Amino acid sequence: MEGKQRYEIEFSVNSSPALLYQYISTPSGLSEWFADNVNSRGEFFTFIWNDSEEKARLSSKKTGEKVRFKWVDDNNQDTEFYFELRILEDEITKDVSLMVIDYALEEEIEESKLLWENQIADLKHVIGSV
Template sequence: MDKVKYEMEFPIQASPALLYQYISTPSGLSEWFADNVNSRGEVYTFIWEGSEEKAKLLSKKSGERIKLRWMEDVENEDAYFFEMRIQVDEITKDVSLMITDFAEDDEDEINEGKMLWENMISDLKHVLGSA
């Protein structure tokens, strides 16, 4: 089944520099995204309660964004990815975390993906003290 792209925006009360540490480093991601995260070169390993998923780093822009592709999608030559991008409003200086991800083209799958991100971002806000 084909996947569809969806995007979400989460206002975050934190400096872009601090937020970037939490979305781009294994230690930062271990605080909220997965139980444990390791990286070897361009490959990140995410561990949740004993299960393990690997993702390939597609691009990273310091202080701004990180884009990864799950290895299953790399092996299937699928163009799907997930990206976490920091956006700062030029006027208000409000900081938001923009999420781009893909889910199977099914309303339940998309809602499940969004709910998962909402829960994870809630954990991130807790860790940042912005909840």
């Protein structure tokens, strides 16, 4: 079986970058659209979906622009995989979009993209972006 492959997907979001950043960088913001519940202890975030828990470390952030969460193993050691949420703003039109960078097995990339589409639709609903 081949390893996971990096992919990118971009979504137009009708929101200010500052508001959007709150929803992608804080446990309370992420728990409104990304996971059922999100807890953080320092730089470590626990994402909870139904009966499943995944841990990630906030490995980098740039206020108002991007966050990167690196998945960690049971010993809180970084794995090679991460997901990044990057806010892009067109300098001329001021249109805002959210770039998602993630990893999936080649045969699961389309399914992963659909999952992100659903999650971003939830995000847009939460922030009132249509």
